[in-house]
Amino acid sequence: MKHGARNKIEATVTSVKKGDIMALAKFKVDTPHEMASVLTVESANDLKLKKGDRVMLVVKAIHVLPVKDA
Amino acid sequence: MKHGARNKIEATVTSVKKGDIMALAKFKVDTPHEMASVLTVESANDLKLKKGDRVMLVVKAIHVLPVKDA
Amino acid sequence: MKHGARNKIEATVTSVKKGDIMALAKFKVDTPHEMASVLTVESANDLKLKKGDRVMLVVKAIHVLPVKDA
Amino acid sequence: MKHGARNKIEATVTSVKKGDIMALAKFKVDTPHEMASVLTVESANDLKLKKGDRVMLVVKAIHVLPVKDA
Amino acid sequence: MKHGARNKIEATVTSVKKGDIMALAKFKVDTPHEMASVLTVESANDLKLKKGDRVMLVVKAIHVLPVKDA
Amino acid sequence: MKHGARNKIEATVTSVKKGDIMALAKFKVDTPHEMASVLTVESANDLKLKKGDRVMLVVKAIHVLPVKDA
Numbered sequence: 001m002k003h004g005a006r007n008k009i010e011a012t013v014t015s016v017k018k019g020d021i022m023a024l025a026k027f028k029v030d031t032p033h034e035m036a037s038v039l040t041v042e043s044a045n046d047l048k049l050k051k052g053d054r055v056m057l058v059v060k061a062i063h064v065l066p067v068k069d070a
Numbered sequence: 071m072k073h074g075a076r077n078k079i080e081a082t083v084t085s086v087k088k089g090d091i092m093a094l095a096k097f098k099v100d101t102p103h104e105m106a107s108v109l110t111v112e113s114a115n116d117l118k119l120k121k122g123d124r125v126m127l128v129v130k131a132i133h134v135l136p137v138k139d140a
Numbered sequence: 141m142k143h144g145a146r147n148k149i150e151a152t153v154t155s156v157k158k159g160d161i162m163a164l165a166k167f168k169v170d171t172p173h174e175m176a177s178v179l180t181v182e183s184a185n186d187l188k189l190k191k192g193d194r195v196m197l198v199v200k201a202i203h204v205l206p207v208k209d210a
Numbered sequence: 211m212k213h214g215a216r217n218k219i220e221a222t223v224t225s226v227k228k229g230d231i232m233a234l235a236k237f238k239v240d241t242p243h244e245m246a247s248v249l250t251v252e253s254a255n256d257l258k259l260k261k262g263d264r265v266m267l268v269v270k271a272i273h274v275l276p277v278k279d280a
Numbered sequence: 281m282k283h284g285a286r287n288k289i290e291a292t293v294t295s296v297k298k299g300d301i302m303a304l305a306k307f308k309v310d311t312p313h314e315m316a317s318v319l320t321v322e323s324a325n326d327l328k329l330k331k332g333d334r335v336m337l338v339v340k341a342i343h344v345l346p347v348k349d350a
Numbered sequence: 351m352k353h354g355a356r357n358k359i360e361a362t363v364t365s366v367k368k369g370d371i372m373a374l375a376k377f378k379v380d381t382p383h384e385m386a387s388v389l390t391v392e393s394a395n396d397l398k399l400k401k402g403d404r405v406m407l408v409v410k411a412i413h414v415l416p417v418k419d420a
Contacts, residue, residue: 001211001277001278001279001280002186002187002277002278002279002280003128003183003198003275003276003277004177004179004183004184004186004187004189004275004276004277004278005128005129005130005131005179005183005275006094006129006130006131006180006182006183007127007128007129007130007131007134008126008127008128009105009126009127009129010124010125010126010127011105011124011125011126011127012122012123012124012125013119013120013121013122013123013125014104014121015121016114016119016120016121017371018111018114018371019111019159019160019369019370019371019372020111020159020160020369020370021110021111021157021158021159021161021162021163021164021248021371022108022109022110022111022159022162022248022371022372023108023109023110023111023113023114023119023371024106024107024108024320024322024371025106025107025108025109025114025119026104026105026106027104027105027106027107027125027127028102028103028104028105029099029102029103029104029105029127030102031102032098032099032100033098033099034084034096034097034098034099035079035081035096035097035098035099035129035134036094036095036096036097036131036134036180036182037094037095037097037131037132037134037135037136037354038092038093038094038095038130038131038132038134038180038231038232039092039093039095039135039136039340039354039355040091040092040093040304040341040356040386040388041088041089041090041091041092041093042304042356042386043093043353043354043355043356044086044088044093044095044354046352046354047136047138047352047354048138049083049086049093049095049136049138049354050083050086051083051084051085051086052082052083053082053083053138054080054081054082054138054139055080055081055082055083055097055136055137055138056078056079056080056081056136056137056138057077057078057079057080057081057097057099057134057135057136057137058073058075058077058078058134058135058136058137058353058415059075059076059077059079059105059129059133059134059135060075060076060077060108060133060319060412060413060415061075061076061077061106061107061108061320062107062108062200062202062412063129063130063133063200064077064105064106064107064108064127064128064129065107065109065127065128065129065198065200065213065214065215065275066107066109066117066119066125066126066127066128066213066214067125067126067127067128067211067212067213067214068117068118068119068123068124068125068126068211068212068214069124069211069212070211070212071351071417071418071419071420072326072327072417072418072419072420073323073338073415073416073417074317074319074323074324074326074327074329074415074416074417074418075319075323075415076320076322076323087231088231089229089230089231089232089299089300090229090230090299090300091231091297091298091299091301091302091303091304091388092231092232092299092302092388093231094180094182094231106320107214108320108371108372109200109214109215110164110201110216110246110248112164112216112246113213113214113215113216114214116212116214117212117214119214128213128275130179130272130273130275131180132272132340132342133340135338135340135353135354135355135415136353136354137351137352137353137354138351138352138354139351139352140351140352141281141347141348141349141350142347142348142349142350142396142397143268143345143346143347143393143408144345144346144347144348144387144389144393144394144396144397144399145268145269145270145271145345145389145393146234146269146270146271146390146392146393147267147268147269147270147271147274148266148267148268149245149266149267149269150264150265150266150267151245151264151265151266151267152262152263152264152265153259153260153261153262153263153265154244154261155261156254156259156260156261158251158254159251159369159370160251160369160370161250161251161318161367161368161369161371161372161373161374162248162249162250162251162318162369162372163248163249163250163251163253163254163259164246164247164248165246165247165248165249165254165259166244166245166246167244167245167246167247167265167267168242168243168244168245169239169242169243169244169245169267170242171242172238172239172240172241173238173239174224174236174237174238174239175219175221175236175237175238175239175269175274176234176235176236176237176271176274176390177234177235177237177271177272177274177275177276178232178233178234178235178270178271178272178274178301178302178390179232179233179235179275179276180231180232180233181228181229181230181231181232181233183233184226184228184233184235187276187278188278189223189226189233189235189276189278190223190226191223191224191225191226192222192223193222193223193278194220194221194222194278194279195220195221195222195223195237195276195277195278196218196219196220196221196276196277196278197217197218197219197220197221197237197239197274197275197276197277198213198215198217198218198274198275198276198277199215199216199217199219199245199269199273199274199275200215200216200217200248200273201215201216201217201246201247201248202247202248202410202412203269203270203273203410204217204245204246204247204248204267204268204269205247205249205267205268205269205283205284205285205345205408205410206247206249206257206259206265206266206267206268206283206284207265207266207267207268207281207282207283207284208257208258208259208263208264208265208266208281208282208284209264209281209282210281210282227301228301229299229300229301229302230299230300231301232301232302233301234301234390234392247284249284249285249410250286250316250318250374250411252286252374253283253284253285253286254284256282256284257282257284259284268283268345270342270343270345270389271390272342283408285408285409285410285411286374286409286410286411287407287408287409287410287411287414288406288407288408289385289406289407289409290404290405290406290407291385291404291405291406291407292402292403292404292405293399293400293401293402293403293405294384294401295401296394296399296400296401298391298394299391300391301390301391302388302389302390302391303388303389303390303391303393303394303399304356304386304387304388305386305387305388305389305394305399306384306385306386307384307385307386307387307405307407308382308383308384308385309379309382309383309384309385309407310382311382312378312379312380312381313378313379314364314376314377314378314379315359315361315376315377315378315379315409315414316374316375316376316377316411316414317374317375317377317411317412317414317415317416318372318373318374318375318410318411318412318414319372319373319375319415319416320371320372320373321368321369321370321371321372321373323373324366324368324373324375327416327418328418329363329366329373329375329416329418330363330366331363331364331365331366332362332363333362333363333418334360334361334362334418334419335360335361335362335363335377335416335417335418336358336359336360336361336416336417336418337357337358337359337360337361337377337379337414337415337416337417338353338355338357338358338414338415338416338417339355339356339357339359339385339409339413339414339415340355340356340357340388340413341355341356341357341386341387341388342387342388343409343410343413344357344385344386344387344388344407344408344409345387345389345407345408345409346387346389346397346399346405346406346407346408347405347406347407347408348397348398348399348403348404348405348406349404
């Protein structure tokens with residue numbers, strides 16, 4: 001299967017904590033990988049984002065979709 | 071500054087492509103790191119998600135927020 | 141009222157389960173409808189997405205906003 | 211493959227329009243299906259959401275992830 | 281109509297810029313208002329978030345849904 | 351630090367309620383500020399969005415990221 005998303009990161013589950021409705025899963029990522037971000041051109045300009053810059057990529061946990069072989 | 075998000079990944083910009091409204095930035099991530107996902111307990115159960123599982127973490131690029139030192 | 145979103149799907153509530161902070165609502169959708177997705181051109185090309193393709197549209201429940209007549 | 215998301219809707223691509231960075235794909239959904247929404251308990255209470263209610267489910271197109279057999 | 285979302289902010293459009301697929305709209309918000317954030321308990325604890333704290337609320341523009349009287 | 355997002359709103363925490371996995375924080379925003387929305391051109395056209403329009407900006411609480419000085 002192919003996914004219409006730029007970020008597909010291989011990971012290993014380290015913990016799963018279940019609440020009443022929502023669960024929080026943690027993963028370790030051991031291998032170098034690529035990531036991609038879509039932002040407005042205005043935001044890219046404000047950041048003066050250019051090749052070689054060191055950045056921090058912030059992602060709320062709710063936006064991370066785990067996919068597993070059946 | 072501290073961010074109210076579970077995923078904060080150090081990365082290096084490899085390219086920035088600007089369109090009319092939106093831009094696409096690419097990054098390489100060289101260091102092992104942790105990730106976290108919030109999902110419904112139902113989804114966690116459907117996946118039978120447990121410690122040690124190998125998974126793929128799918129994230130649409132629009133959900134990745136680059137943060138840079140001023 | 142008009143909403144600045146492409147997907148507006150008529151549905152009937154089948155269950156509501158309330159936790160401490162978050163609730164999970166389920167719906168049935170009985171009528172054929174359209175949907176739309178915005179993705180990067182790169183992702184569309186990787187998928188070789190074209191008219192007539194059968195796909196699965198995956199949406200995390202947190203991104204579904206219920207709207208009800210007052 | 212199994213996805214850690216509540217909404218997985220079978221659909222047929224009706225059009226794909228590519229811009230400079232982003233693309234817009236349209237789909238038709240012909241078969242009845244279920245949907246799920248996660249919202250705060252406060253929002254569920256404000257809506258007085260209960261079994262049998264007719265609602266409109268609003269989803270921005272950016273949150274719809276197409277998945278296709280390779 | 282009632283919306284199953286915590287943030288509903290009255291605003292006036294100041295500009296609309298249309299690209300090929302996506303548009304960027306700007307608004308001014310003149311009246312004091314409330315906002316709400318859902319985050320993991322872990323993130324709230326890391327931030328030591330408590331009544332009276334001054335914070336910055338960061339929201340990507342893609343997550344803002346404009347609604348207008350027909 | 352600079353954030354690659356259009357909406358950065360100064361606010362004061364009024365309450366924090368913690369559940370098992372997720373927390374709900376409330377804020378007051380006292381100062382006039384700008385906001386931005388990215389939507390499809392199709393949606394902007396459907397709304398006939400133009401300068402001077404009064405709108406309501408709807409944002410699910412999960413999409414609001416609090417950032418605090420360490």
